[in-house]
Amino acid sequence: MPVKDFKGQQVWQRRTSRESLAHWIMWLIGVAVFAYCWQQISVSTTWFFVWDAPRIANDIWTRATPPRWAYISQLGKPIWDTLNIATLGTIFALILAVPVAFLAARNTTPSRYFVRPVALLIIVATRSINSLIWALLLIAIIGPGVFAGVIAIAIRSIGFCAKLLYEAIEEIDETQVEAITATGASRWHVMAYGIVPQILPAFAGIAVFRWDINIRESTVLGLVGAGGIGLQLSSSLNVLAWPQVSLILLVILTAVVISEWVSAKVRGAII
Amino acid sequence: MSDIQSRIGTPWKKPPFVQRAWLRWALLLGFVCYLIAAYLTIDVNWTRVYVGLERGKQFILAFTSPDFTSRSGDIWEGMLESIIMTIASSVVGIAISIPIALGAARNIAPLPVYLLCRSIIAISRALQEIIVAILLVAIFGFGPLAGFLTLSFATIGFLSKLLAEDIESMDRAQAEAIKASGSRWLQWINYGVQPQVMPRLIGLSIYRVDINFRESAILGLVGAGGIGATLNTAFDRYEYDTAAAILLIIILIVMSLEYISGIIRERVQ
Numbered sequence: 324m325p326v327k328d329f330k331g332q333q334v335w336q337r338r339t340s341r342e343s344l345a346h347w348i349m350w351l352i353g354v355a356v357f358a359y360c361w362q363q364i365s366v367s368t369t370w371f372f373v374w375d376a377p378r379i380a381n382d383i384w385t386r387a388t389p390p391r392w393a394y395i396s397q398l399g400k401p402i403w404d405t406l407n408i409a410t411l412g413t414i415f416a417l418i419l420a421v422p423v424a425f426l427a428a429r430n431t432t433p434s435r436y437f438v439r440p441v442a443l444l445i446i447v448a449t450r451s452i453n454s455l456i457w458a459l460l461l462i463a464i465i466g467p468g469v470f471a472g473v474i475a476i477a478i479r480s481i482g483f484c485a486k487l488l489y490e491a492i493e494e495i496d497e498t499q500v501e502a503i504t505a506t507g508a509s510r511w512h513v514m515a516y517g518i519v520p521q522i523l524p525a526f527a528g529i530a531v532f533r534w535d536i537n538i539r540e541s542t543v544l545g546l547v548g549a550g551g552i553g554l555q556l557s558s559s560l561n562v563l564a565w566p567q568v569s570l571i572l573l574v575i576l577t578a579v580v581i582s583e584w585v586s587a588k589v590r591g592a593i594i
Numbered sequence: 595m596s597d598i599q600s601r602i603g604t605p606w607k608k609p610p611f612v613q614r615a616w617l618r619w620a621l622l623l624g625f626v627c628y629l630i631a632a633y634l635t636i637d638v639n640w641t642r643v644y645v646g647l648e649r650g651k652q653f654i655l656a657f658t659s660p661d662f663t664s665r666s667g668d669i670w671e672g673m674l675e676s677i678i679m680t681i682a683s684s685v686v687g688i689a690i691s692i693p694i695a696l697g698a699a700r701n702i703a704p705l706p707v708y709l710l711c712r713s714i715i716a717i718s719r720a721l722q723e724i725i726v727a728i729l730l731v732a733i734f735g736f737g738p739l740a741g742f743l744t745l746s747f748a749t750i751g752f753l754s755k756l757l758a759e760d761i762e763s764m765d766r767a768q769a770e771a772i773k774a775s776g777s778r779w780l781q782w783i784n785y786g787v788q789p790q791v792m793p794r795l796i797g798l799s800i801y802r803v804d805i806n807f808r809e810s811a812i813l814g815l816v817g818a819g820g821i822g823a824t825l826n827t828a829f830d831r832y833e834y835d836t837a838a839a840i841l842l843i844i845i846l847i848v849m850s851l852e853y854i855s856g857i858i859r860e861r862v863q
Contacts, residue, residue, distance in 0.1 A: 351686075360682040364738045365674075367819070372735035380733045400635075407632045451848035452841060455813045459829050460837070464653065465646040470638045481793070543724045547815065561729065571726065572727065577722055586784075 336501055383565060390476065390570035398555060404469050405551035405578070410535035412476025416531055423490035429491055442485075450482030453484055454540045458549040469550035474539050474542070474587065483536075491525035492518065506592050527593050533585035542575045552578075617854060653834045660842050661835035665828070672821035676810040679741045679820055683810075684803045686742075687749025692795075694750060695757035696783065702761060711754070717752025723809050725819040738819030745806045745813075751804055760794045761787060793862045800855040804848065811844055 325339040338346065372379075425431045425497055427442035458475035495518060503517035545553020552571060559567040612618040652783040662669070675816035697703045697711035723744055764787065815820020821840060828837040 356681060357685050360678040360685075363675075364682060364742055368737050368739040373739065376733050381731075383732060403635065407636060411632060411636075422652050445850050447852070451808060451845050453808060455812045455815060456825065456841070459815075459826065460653065463829050463832065464641040464650040466639060468639070469636045470643070473636070507766045520608075525803070537723055543722055546724065556725075573726070573837050576720055579722075 326381070341556065342458045353436050361578070365385075387565040387569040389566065390427070391564075392567035392570065394522040394567050394570050398552065398571070399557050401545070402574065405538070405541045405553075406547075406550050408469060408476055408541040409534060409582075411473045411481060412541070413537050415473065415477035416480030416484055416533065417526075419477070419486060420484035423481060423485040424492060425514075427485060428489040428492035430497070431514070434571045437465060439506075442489075446482040446485050446489075447592075448482070449478055449480075450486065451481070454479035454544065455547055457501060458544050462548050467548040468549075470588050471551035472541060472544045475549060476541055480533050480537060484533055487529045488522065488526060495521045504521055524593055528590050531586045531589045531593075535582045537580040542578060546559040604733070615667075616732050637731075642801060644772065649832075653838070656834035657842070658837040660839035660847045661833075662839045665824070665833070665836045665839075668824045668827075669821070669836070669843070672814065672824040672840075676820040677813075678812075679738050679810045680744060680803060680807045683742045683745030683749060684724060684799070684806050687746040687802070687806075688753060688799050690746065690760055691750045691753040691757065693759060694754040698754055698758035699761035701766070702783075702787070707789060708796060711758075715751050717757075718747055719755065721747075723748050724812065724816060727813050727816050731817045736819075740812040741810060741818035741820055747811060748809070749802055749806065756798050757791065757795060760791050766795040770841055793859075797855075797859045798860050800851075800858055804851045804855060808844075809852065 325342075327334050327336050347387065352447060364388050390478045410431050423442050423445055426433070426438050427446060429439070432439045432442070457478050461471040461475050463475070499521065500513060500517040503513050508516065541553075543553045543556075545551045545555065548554070548555045548557075552575060556571045556575075557570060558570065610618060612621065694711045694714060695708045698715060700708055703711065727744040728749055729741060730743050734740045734743070766788060769782065769786035772782050775786065810820045810822075811825070812822045814820040814824070815826055817823070821844070825837060825840050828834075828840065
């Protein structure tokens with residue numbers, strides 16, 4: 324225990340002087356890095372606009388309220404498209420994620436040194452790129468529309484679902500698998516009766532969780548032209564129709580809250 | 595047949611996932627109906643898709659020969675801006691979210707403070723980064739400041755919620771022991787609460803840095819600074835080799851961040 328002699332009295336201290344010096348240097352480096360970053364941001368900012376911001380914000384607020392409620396009649400189809408993008412995207416992603424997860428899990432992969440790294444690479448690559456970027460790319464390839472959105476959401480979700488699923492597979496109870504193997508079951512039988520029942524609850528939970536996230540993401544996919552309500556948002560923003568923008572934002576907020584509620588309910592029922 | 599069955603009993607069948615039969619069939623039927631309805635309303639232009647496949651092949655081939663050099667200036671600038679935004683917004687976001695997390699933990703904060711902090715968290719979590727970025731760009735003008743503010747705002751919702759949950763499930767005995775020694779409120783937080791939640795706070799912070807970097811890559815699409823603008827331009831000009839190079843750099847940075855965070859989290863726990 325670090326104790327300091329203070330005028331003949333022993334005083335308890337949390338760290339030794341060496342530790343506190345190391346802490347101090349780390350903090351110094353941290354503060355210096357942050358100061359540099361802040362300076363860089365400050366250089367590329369037009370400060371006049373920032374000082375003007377309260378007035379602009381107030382201006383936008385007065386333009387955006389009240390929302391143009393009549394516009395809601397045109398939002399039915401975009402909302403349906405958004406729902407489709409999220410749901411179909413999640414289904415495609417799950418179909419593709421299951422084999423990837425089985426190839427990536429240590430206890431089910433056919434080859435630990437060759438197949439597993441490839442599966443892990445697929446997981447990292449699809450996870451680290453945002454669905455908006457996938458959408459940009461797919462629009463350049465297969466043209467704008469709902470289909471590009473579905474594929475973008477599907478690709479982005481593969482990594483997420485496969486990662487959670489392979490972690491669930493690695494945590495299964497091996498004794499059950501052994502019991503099935505002991506009955507003389509084939510490799511596929513072991514998978515169907517020994518592994519799948521153990522990961523099914525996790526699988527259902529992951530599916531609903533990802534669906535909830537996908538609803539959020541698909542509401543903005545339209546900003547780059549991939550269908551859904553984001554398309555309406557983008558066109559309203561382009562013509563500066565702020566009352567429509569505020570209505571769309573309200574609709575998106577409601578959709579997000581409802582999907583989160585549904586997902587929480589379903590996950591509560593499963594687990 | 596029935597004779598054999600009476601001797602060995604009915605063969606075992608795998609129990610279905612949903613126990614009630616009518617619910618199982620209703621779910622299945624509803625699902626099929628939904629799929630048909632969804633399929634009918636999505637009009638896929640298959641000839642356009644077929645034409646586009648050639649371009650898709652080119653893009654995938656571009657990954658084998660990514661072009662880091664011809665636009666290296668733009669890539670470097672955009673990447674640096676993304677990283678700067680990530681660091682600055684993580685620092686500010688974490689610094690703000692710690693007091694909010696303390697306020698949102700029911701075992702520390704009084705009810706009015708608790709409700710206020712919880713509503714801040716709810717608002718921050720309900721709004722997506724990109725929508726916040728659009729509004730902030732409209733208010734503050736183009737540039738990394740809007741992106742920085744967006745990411746800080748998003749960090750608050752994420753970190754405060756998870757940290758508050760950790761504080762709520764902490765061990766009361768330790769905190770009480772510090773209080774019994776006659777500590778002031780700040781000392782109580784510093785010696786009774788903070789050591790208990792520190793491993794989780796570090797883990798969550800690193801995870802959030804990772805998320806902030808990934809998000810900073812798209813904020814450029816709406817003019818909030820970062821690599822997104824360069825990437826968008828590369829796609830618009832069909833410069834797939836440059837786009838492939840940018841995507842590879844993003845993947846590489848995310849991978850190394852994940853690796854580092856794994857090491858650090860192992861050391862703290």
